[in-house]
Amino acid sequence: MTRSSDTLTYVxxxxxxxxxxxxxxxxxxxxxxxxxxxxxxxxxxxxxxxPMGATEPPMGALDDPRPVLAFAASPVPADDFNEHDLKTHFEDLRWLEDVARAHHDVVQALATRATVLPLRMATVYQDDDRARQALSRQHHVFAARLAELDAHTEFGVKIYLAPVTDSPEEDRAAHGEAPAPTTPGKAYLQRRKAQHHAVEARYGQARQAAAALEAIASHYATHRVSHPVQNGALTGPAENVLNDAYLVPNAHAQRFTTEIEEAANAYDGIRLEVTGPWAPYSFAMPPSDEGPRTGPDQAQRR
Structure with missing residues (x-):
């Protein structure tokens, strides 16, 4: 079905x-x-x-044992998703958050029932026919990637460092030690020195923990992606020093998360966060020149 000129096709x-x-x-x-x-x-x-996990025939095609490849799509208003207005909307954090959440909810709902290849947010075409043409052109690429993702799930692994106290006296008190008598000048130097040692110790713990977690993940995960660390309001007072994603076979998912969490308990001063299971956002291939493009500068060009 071809959509009217008032709407675009969002995939x-x-x-x-x-x-x-x-x-x-x-x-x-x-x-x-x-x-x-x-x-x-x-x-x-x-x-x-x-892949073998997707050999169920689609409804109405029982004479063909192979399922067909499909886009999950919906109409969206052209007034919001055309090239010009998308540029404006991408600066509106509230609108961007609502669209991102709706996009994610659809992908996650599908991922609970099937292997999916998530497309980037704001992948739009002029109409359904243009989307079908893109699907046909990219069929080999999508099919090959889906075969690699079949029966796999994405998990996120993050390491956070607890903030270091500003006062060496607080550190001494925390360990049951009496405060050391000193002058104001010496107290300042001691505080700076204690902070430096505490920071170095925390980073050393983080490096050791990251190496240990990577060694464990190598036994289970088939792919790894290192994302930029997060900062600001997303992390609060803690510092995010590792933000990785792993593609893990479903059969190993429970052992992967259990061993990762147990290993992290051996390190003081760090906090581990394991998230998932997710649809494999981090392992979707980048778009080619013929495939769907993402972003406000690409809307309504397909």
Whole structure:
């Protein structure tokens, strides 16, 4: 179905259109509460076979044992997602947060029932037909990536350092030691020296913990991505010093998280945060020249 000129086609993810995915799409709402629907295209000649976990035939195609590749899409107002207005909206943090949350909710809902390849936020096409054409052109790329992601889940692993106290007297008191008599000048130098040693010790603990966690993850994860560390309001008084994502086979997910958390308990002064399971956002391939583009400068060009 081709949408009117008042709307654009917003694409959330690519996945094989199995019965499980159809069930997940039932009554699923996306951005602005719009219904999410599948878009399919004929696979090109020589398209790779779906992974074993996606061999369920789609409804209405029982004579064909292979499921078809589909986009999960919904209409969005052209007035909000055209090139000019997207540039403005991307500076509106409230609007950006609402759209990002709706995008994420759709991808996560689908990921609970099927292997999905998340597309970046604000991947839009002029209409459904343009989206189908892009799906057909990129069929080999999407299919190959889905095969690598099949039966895998993303987990996030973050390490935070607790803030170092400003006063060496507080450190001494915390260890049951009496405060050392000193002059104001010596107290200042002692405070600076204590802070320096405390910071170095915390960073040393973080490096050791990161190496230990990476060694454990290497036994389970198939891929790793290191993201920029977070700062500001996202971390509070603690300092984020490691922000990694791992792609883990579902069969190893429980052991992965358990061993990671147990290993982190051996290190003082750090806080570990393991998040997930997530749809594999960090392991979706970058768009090619023919694939869907992301961002305000790419809207309505497809």
């Amino acid at each position: 959330y993810a690519a996945a094989y259109l199995t019965e499980a995915l159809r069930d997940a799409l039932t009554d699923l709402r996306g951005i602005y509460g719009m219904t999410v629907h599948p878009l399919t295209a004929e696979p090109p000649t020589g398209a790779p076979e779906p």
